[in-house]
Amino acid sequence: MDTILMLFSVAAVTSAYLIWFYFLARKLTGPKVWPVVGSLPLLFMNRRRIHDWMAGNLRSTGGAATYQTCTIALPFLARKQGFYTVTCHPKNIEHILRTRFDNYPKGPTWQAAFHDLLGQGIFNSDGDTWLIQRKTAALEFTTRTLRQAMARWVSRTIKTRLWRILEKASEENISVDLQDLLLRLTFDNICGLTFGKDPETLSPDLPENPFAISFDSATEATLQRLLYPGFLWRLKKIFGVGAEMRLKKSLEIVETYMSDVFTARQETPSDDLLSRFMKKRDVDGNFFPSSVLKRIALNFVLAGRDTSSVALSWFFWLVMNNPQVEEKIIDEISTVLRDTRGEDRHSWIEEPLVFDEADRLVYLKAALAETLRLYPSVPEDFKYVVSDDVLPDGTQVPAGSTVTYSIYSVGRMKTIWGEDCLEFKPERWLSTAGNRFEPPKDGLSLVPGHRVEQKMSLTLFLKNGLHVYLHPRVLAAPGVATSA
Known part of the structure; x- marks a missing residue:
């Protein structure tokens, strides 16, 4: 009798669940x-x-x-x-x-998953805490301060490091992982802007940087927490297995690096982002504790390093596969440089572009916008x-x-962009005359056999990097074909 009653109860509960599930x-x-x-x-x-x-x-x-x-x-x-x-x-x-x-x-699911890595930083906070960080960052990332940072960090790094590495690879006909080089470039620059410290990961010998490696590993492990129910990653954290074990080890290295940086800034404050936040107060009128300050700075490293380098990697890959776009970009750059630097083509490549020159590159801006449409850094x-x-x-x-x-x-919806939504078409961002950017209502070649795939990450990395050979280009007058 008890067995029959139990079977009946199980059948009743199962039937009720299946009916509920059907309507759900x-x-x-x-x-x-x-x-x-x-x-x-x-x-x-x-x-x-x-x-x-x-x-x-x-x-x-x-x-x-x-x-x-x-x-x-x-x-x-x-x-x-x-x-x-x-x-x-x-x-x-x-x-x-x-x-x-x-x-x-x-919300609580995201914040719990990312708390170990990002703490109360701008990517993992809401309300007043988020607003204070946003306002402080907005003051830091003004046009004037960004131009100063470009002159102080970016232009120098491009000229003295990135250009030399690319030139050497071209002369020796060896491939480079362009995504890795761009990651190193943006990492060095954002560390300079955030901490006032240049880790010099973009050097000829391409040194391994424990902080950068651990930061990548921690980001990937943290992302896995979002894919599955919270109790699963919490159990793995308790027992220290799988991704949670990798996350713990990576965070220890990240924490050591951030502690050293914070100590240095306490001793010698500067005009970097961390120094600015050290002078700020939280919603209760108190100075931010060191643990929060370190996580705030780490959030900006994540924002400044990954998004820019990922966007540029996809940009170069798209340009390599669309030679007609490449030709238009080169023609536009040549036109601007001839106008600003004269007919001497050697002077065109002596220094990186300045802001006033870059502002005139309308088609290049459209190509970058089209890249972000198809491959947004944060998908x-x-x-x-x-x-x-x-x-x-x-x-x-x-x-x-x-x-x-x-x-x-x-960026992949025909209802938004039309039937050609999957095409790389910078023209869709230009005015009818093609001389104005309007949001719509050097030569590279891939290494043979290199597969370009997306990586499962917070930002849209190329899974296997972007391995390319570099070919020197002789810039010609605008409108004249050039050979790579």
Whole structure:
């Protein structure tokens, strides 16, 4: 009798769950979901191509550009922690980032996952803490201070280090990993701007930098925390296995480096970003403690290093594969340099471009904008829903759930960019006359066999780097074909 009663109870509970799951699944518009595990199997299967997988799901919605799914198909969790709304609808993104900004903070899931690495830095804070950092950074990154930083750090590094490395590779006909060189360039520059310290990772012998390596490792390990339910990474952290073990070891190296930098700035304050924050007070009127200051600085290293180098890597890859675009860029640069530096072509390459010269490179700016359209440095972002809301396209988002907006997918929607949305076409950013940048309503060749793929990371790295051979170019008068 007890056995029959138990079997009946199990059957009743199972039937009730399946009925509940049936009605839940009917409302979901994203990838297929299964009982209990939701869409986690598909997420796991596509983890190495997550951005294209999301874009494919969004394209399959037609003009809706929004879908909803759940990763944990259990009562309560399915409408809270496991419920995801993914969108690339422009009006929805504007709603999330501007109209109802206060309703969409980073939230507890993101903050818990990134706390060990980013602490209360700008990428992992909300409200007043975020606002103070944003205002301070805005004062630092003005046109004037950025131009000073360019003169002090960037131009010098390009001329005395990057150019020499590229020239040597060209003369000896050896390949270089352009993404690695650009990462070293931006890392050295952002460390100078943030700490007032140049680690000189971009040197002829390309030295290994423990901080840079550990920082990369920690970022990748932290990102994995977002892909799966929180209890999984917490268990791995308790037992010190897998990615959590790598994260712990990497953070120890990062912490040692940041402590040394902070001590140096305490002894000799300068005009760098860390020194500025050391003079600031938090929302309670107190100076930021050292632990917070170190994480604030680390956030800016993440922002300044990865995003710029990743964008430039994709830019060079696209230009290499579109020779007609390359020819237009070179022609424009030659036109500007002849006008500003005269007919002596040797003087054209003696010094890096200055701001006034760069401002005139309209087509180059359009090509960079087109690169970011197709390969945005930060392809996705996640937001927590504080209160029930309805997005502009009519999608209902429940409190406690997550909204992911996919910038990567925005650039791949025919409904936004037209049938040629996957083409690299800088002209779409230019005025009809082609002489003005209007947002729309040296030679390189890839190493044979080198595969260009996306890497699963916070920023859109090229998984295997960008290995290229460099060919010297003789700049000619504008409009005259040149040979590499």
